[in-house]
Amino acid sequence: MSKLSIAVVGAGITGLWQAYTHARAGHRVRLVEQSSEPFAACASRLAAAMIAPECEAEGAPAVVRDLGRESIVLWHKAYPGTIVNGTLVVAPPRDSSDLTRFEQMTERHEVVAAHRIAKLEPDLSGRFERGLFFPDEAHVVATEALEWLLCEGRTLGVATEFGQPFKPSGEDVAIDCRGIGARQDLPLLRGVRGERILIQSHDVGLSRPVRLLHPRQSIYIVPQGDGRYVIGASLLEREDDSPMTVKSALDLLGTAYALHPAFGEAAILDMGAGVRPAFPDNVPRALVEDGGRTIRVNGTYRHGFLLAPVLAQAVGGFLSDGRRDSPLFDSPRA
Structure with a gap:
């Protein structure tokens, strides 16, 4: 797999997992966040951070439960602060x-x-x-997990830029994780x-x-x-x-x-x-645009901490060999 230059835009839980995952794969990653202070403007800082796919199935589509089960494994493998206590x-x-x-x-x-x-x-x-x-369900402390992902990303070589809007700098791929800030580019987002x-x-x-x-x-x-x-x-x-x-x-x-x-x-x-x-069905998506040069990862609803790892894993598979086998690559429907 050739190594890529990647810009990740947005440093909430979704963007941090993207930056961490792709840096671990050996790519050169730049993480850009408009807020000058880490986590100050992201919804992730307010999350209860439950990794609870079974309970979420009470009101969420089955795909959320199924992918959430995979996320528990990814959290536990990566983050030592993951608490699997049910x-x-x-x-x-x-x-x-x-x-x-x-x-x-x-x-x-x-x-x-x-x-x-x-x-x-x-x-x-x-x-x-x-x-x-x-x-089998788990939880993390949101702010501690965010700080850990940012720190680990930097240790892996992620260049971080806070307090400025994103400006392309010749990267091979831009991964847009701006959440509601990307609505202008994603009309179905609410x-x-x-x-x-x-x-x-x-x-x-x-x-x-x-x-x-x-x-x-x-x-x-x-x-x-x-x-x-x-x-x-x-x-x-x-x-x-x-x-x-x-x-x-x-x-x-x-x-x-x-x-x-x-x-x-x-x-x-x-x-x-x-x-x-x-998105209308409350399922997040990784939307590939511009022949793969732009990937918009968004729509996490109340499942940001639950699904951020599998979203990063899905995008990693696409960057590796063009795979789109994850249902998270489906286009959202109105």
């Missing part, structure tokens, strides 16, 4: 029908009773009668708002992501270490990165309180909202 899904007794529906729409889980929940998460002992445990709150509590100890199915708003709570937790919910169908509203904050925090009342005493460290890019 995901626990619970619901209050009155919402048991939601748990049954979740069970029917997903695979590779164990149905767990109260005593098993207590062993998995002792601080949830006696709070839930039934749940689902997905033992923005979807994501919100999250970062809290700290030493009164509750969770060792894995916990999803609480709740009629008002289902949430996930993801441990980040040192008593810190990310609280998030499903994405909102509007393109808006303005500050979180009081109602949204109350919904997230109130549902966290429903999971465990001790969260009522937690310190709120940060609140944030970002706009994530999505």
Whole structure:
């Protein structure tokens, strides 16, 4: 395989995995990001960073689940901070029908009773009668994973340029990973708002992501270490990165309180909202243009951390020998 000169545009999770993967393959890589400070403007910094293909299958196409299973392997192989500790899904007794529906729409889980929940998460002992445990799922701490990928890329020779727009410099290939910033070049792309709150509590100890199915708003709570937790919910169908509203904050925090009342005493460290890019079917794509000189990798929706490694692997196969065997090369449909 001939070595290429590659420009990767955008330093969120998608662009960082592209730069890291292609540098490891021996290509000469330049990573360009318009923001002057790493991660300051990317939606990735707000992610809960769950590598949870089985749980995502509850509302995502099967291709997301299948490729996400491959991503867990790639994360674990590459990043030493990958935590493979599973995901626990619970619901209050009155919402048991939601748990049954979740069970029917997903695979590779164990149905767990109260005593098993207590062993998995002792601080949830006696709070839930039934749940689902997905033992193979993983998570990372978003900011730590982003920093690691950037550092490793530089170690591999990636030239990084922050604080300036991309200008071609004779590269063989440009890989556009700008997310919603690329909408002008991708008419089918839409923005979807994501919100999250970062809290700290030493009164509750969770060792894995916990999803609480709740009629008002289902949430996930993801441990980040040192008593810190990310609280998030499903994405909102509007393109808006303005500050979180009081109602949204109350919904997230109130549902966290429903999971465990001790969260009522937690310190709120940060609140944030970002706009994530999505195609109509919510499946990302690698779109080849200009005879292979431009590749647009976009549309990760809520699956950036889940699918970034397999997107990079797919593009790597194309750069190596023109392979387009991944379904991620399909054109998005309106």
